[in-house]
Amino acid sequence: MKIKVIVTLKNGVLDPQGKAIQQTLNSMGFPNVNGVRQGKYFDIEIDEKDEIKAKSKVDEMCKKLLANLVIEDFKII
Amino acid sequence: MKSSVIIFPGSNCDRDMDVALKKFGFKNQMVWHNDPKLPKSDLIVLPGGFSFGDYLRCGSIAGKSKIINSVIDFAKSGGLVLGICNGFQILTETGLLPGVLQQNRNIEFICKNIYVKVNNTDNKYFKNIKKNILELHIAHNEGSYFCSNQELKSIQDNNQIAITYCNSKGLSDHEHNPNGAIDNIAGIFNKEKNILGMMPHPERMIDKYLSGEDGSIFFENLIKNFK
Numbered sequence: 001m002k003i004k005v006i007v008t009l010k011n012g013v014l015d016p017q018g019k020a021i022q023q024t025l026n027s028m029g030f031p032n033v034n035g036v037r038q039g040k041y042f043d044i045e046i047d048e049k050d051e052i053k054a055k056s057k058v059d060e061m062c063k064k065l066l067a068n069l070v071i072e073d074f075k076i077i
Numbered sequence: 078m079k080s081s082v083i084i085f086p087g088s089n090c091d092r093d094m095d096v097a098l099k100k101f102g103f104k105n106q107m108v109w110h111n112d113p114k115l116p117k118s119d120l121i122v123l124p125g126g127f128s129f130g131d132y133l134r135c136g137s138i139a140g141k142s143k144i145i146n147s148v149i150d151f152a153k154s155g156g157l158v159l160g161i162c163n164g165f166q167i168l169t170e171t172g173l174l175p176g177v178l179q180q181n182r183n184i185e186f187i188c189k190n191i192y193v194k195v196n197n198t199d200n201k202y203f204k205n206i207k208k209n210i211l212e213l214h215i216a217h218n219e220g221s222y223f224c225s226n227q228e229l230k231s232i233q234d235n236n237q238i239a240i241t242y243c244n245s246k247g248l249s250d251h252e253h254n255p256n257g258a259i260d261n262i263a264g265i266f267n268k269e270k271n272i273l274g275m276m277p278h279p280e281r282m283i284d285k286y287l288s289g290e291d292g293s294i295f296f297e298n299l300i301k302n303f304k
Contacts, residue, residue, distance in 0.1 A: 013223070014257070016184045065141060068134055068170070070177045071223060 001046055003058045005066060006075045008039035013071045042066060078103050078303045080120040083148070085110045085139045090125035090161065090280060097280035098122070101296040110142040119303060120157045121148055123164030125216075125278060135178060135219045136166030145171055157201055158272045162217055165264070165274030174267055174274045175232060176224030181217070182257025188216040190289070191255055193240040193263045193277055194247045200270035202239070206298045210247045211240075211291040213277035215255060215263075220276040222258040222265070232265060239264040239273055 009015050015037050022036040044061070048054040055076050067074040080103040084091045091107065098105040098120075106116050110128075115121065129138035139145070145167075152158045152173055160168040168174040181187055195209045224232065232238060241261040243249040249261040256276075264275025282292030 014179065014182070014221075016180050016182060020184055065133070065137065068137070068177055070169075070175075070225070070228075071179065 001048055001051065001054050003044045003046060003054055004077045005042040005044060005058060005062060006039055006077065007042070007062070007067045007072050008075075009037055010071055010073050040066075078120065078300055079116070079118045080105045080122060081108045081116055081118040082106075082122045082124055083108050083110060083144055084124070085126070085128035085142065087128045087130055088124050088126035088163070090163075090278060093278075093280045094122055094124045094161070097283050097292065097296055100283060101293070102300045108144065110139065110144050112144055113147070115144065115147040115151060118151070118156070120159065120299075121151055123148070123158070123160040123167050124280075125162030125164060128163055128167065131163075131219075134166075134170065136163060136168075136170040139163075139167045140170030149173065152267075152272050155269065155271050159202070160272075160274040161278055161280065162215075162220075162276055165276055166219065168272060168274040173272050174265055175228050175237075176222055176265070178217075178219050178276070179221040179223045179257075180219050181221050181255075186216075186218045187220070187255050188214075189255070190214050191263075191277065192243050192245050192247075192253070194243040194249060195240055196238045197236050197266070197270070199236070200239075200266060200273075201302045202270075202273050202295075202299060204298075204302050206294065208291065208294055210243065210245065211277075211279075211294065212245070212282065212289050213279055213291060214281040214288070215277050217256070217276055220258065221256040222262040222276075224259065229259060235268050237266045237268065237270075238262055239266050240275060240277070
């Protein structure tokens, strides 16, 4: 089973890369871009047939490794 | 005094640290990250570098390596653990130190000499240090210390701020903050002050002809505080 995870910076946490991307988009002719936040995306192949069990395992993985909860949030999709 | 430097794949300040520790009198051993046990030590050092290629987040993979459980046990029993640069990032990733090291404010790798002010001398690292403003070297891309306001208050209340970036006179302000670190923080302790994480590299400042000697002051003082 494949589980997808998106990790993003929490609101209020400075994202210098996102800011640089936004400024570049603005200067490339997209003046109406008001904000960009950069995140990470993971595709996780897990040997588990039960989706609820698989997602609960992935939740544990996110809390222990994939996200740093001091500055990041995660979403399992 | 016995010290151990842990080597991870991608560490690159491990040998400089070995030279520095030996120069000032430590009996140092190098320990591979996959070793299950730590040799008997008075001080454990997590060196700078790019452990595991900085994959995922700086220090995150090293923070889960085999040897880390022994380092955590050692630290929790009061042993001295020093993390420099990537070692500091590893310490925050293991949760031994609060907060996180984020990408530098200007999205640039910074490699230069800076000054830091020693904020707390009531600990083994800085007790009786003969200078309280030190010229050290930084080389990092993710050195901007960050934590929540609540955490910052707790760090301040417990005197956990070890060193802050400043100018040569000791003035800590926005202009002398190289990377955007909250409150100019360059290094912090845990509550008990036996764990120290810092971005600057004292091991690069131990030769008066090549660099400067403020790193020597740090190591000389550290070994003196053991005796």
